[in-house]
Amino acid sequence: MVHTYSKNTIQQSDMAIITRLDRVLADRKMQLSELSEKVDISLANLSNLKTGKVHAIRFSTLEKICEVLDCQPGDILEYEKEDK
Amino acid sequence: MESTFNKERFHGVIGIVYTILKWIIRFGYLVAGITVIGFLVVLFIPKDLLDFNMANLEHINVQFTNIMYQINGGFFTGIVNIKSLLLLLLFAGMINLGFYLFIMIHIKKLVGSVRNNVPFEKSNAIILRNLGIGYLIACVLVSVVNSWLMVSAVNTFDVINTTVNFSIDLQYVFIGVIILILAYVFSYGSYLQQEHDTTI
Numbered sequence: 001m002v003h004t005y006s007k008n009t010i011q012q013s014d015m016a017i018i019t020r021l022d023r024v025l026a027d028r029k030m031q032l033s034e035l036s037e038k039v040d041i042s043l044a045n046l047s048n049l050k051t052g053k054v055h056a057i058r059f060s061t062l063e064k065i066c067e068v069l070d071c072q073p074g075d076i077l078e079y080e081k082e083d084k
Numbered sequence: 085m086e087s088t089f090n091k092e093r094f095h096g097v098i099g100i101v102y103t104i105l106k107w108i109i110r111f112g113y114l115v116a117g118i119t120v121i122g123f124l125v126v127l128f129i130p131k132d133l134l135d136f137n138m139a140n141l142e143h144i145n146v147q148f149t150n151i152m153y154q155i156n157g158g159f160f161t162g163i164v165n166i167k168s169l170l171l172l173l174l175f176a177g178m179i180n181l182g183f184y185l186f187i188m189i190h191i192k193k194l195v196g197s198v199r200n201n202v203p204f205e206k207s208n209a210i211i212l213r214n215l216g217i218g219y220l221i222a223c224v225l226v227s228v229v230n231s232w233l234m235v236s237a238v239n240t241f242d243v244i245n246t247t248v249n250f251s252i253d254l255q256y257v258f259i260g261v262i263i264l265i266l267a268y269v270f271s272y273g274s275y276l277q278q279e280h281d282t283t284i
Binding site: 045048053054055061 | 278284
């Protein structure tokens, strides 16, 4: 979902980036808390990432996660167009 | 880049400002309550009880901006009824006090949220917007009420060769406009804050 600042309200477009972090964690047999310690990101933020509540992710954060999970960014992020 | 802003000292000062504002508002409520009670008392007092003999008046002090004029009591004669003037004085006091309390309460809310490290919130943008609109309304309302009071005083005391000019203090207009601009800035800031908080 992309948010843009308009004159009156924040609008959402109909694109959606889905995170598959839970799938990758299950494949690596790793808990979210363990990942949180290794990448030095709070459990709350990782939980938000897992449930799709974040709006953006920094490349540095993505790099750390991919390094720890030994995966590609495409393994964690997936594009799925939302129906209106 | 090194930060030159001393966060601890700032929070210390903000805490003191918040406490002072809290007590000023409490005192304001007390004075407002007394004014309202006074208004109601004067409203229901029989008119005859508020006749005032001008011969008892030694002098009147009238202040315009920073200048105080003293008018000698011998200038005024006769008996005047001051009930309507008192009512208008107390009404004007309520309006002025209401405006200052409105400002103080909103500033206290802003200071409170800055003290809690959440300056860029949508609620703060709304507070600033209400402050700006309040200033623009007050610059007309307060001027009208104060001018009305002066006209009533001039008529009650039968002061000759005196005119009361109505004018709007432009500095209130400028302050109101600046605050409305700040409200827009804080609104955009709250959007950026939300984007920042949801970025990992």
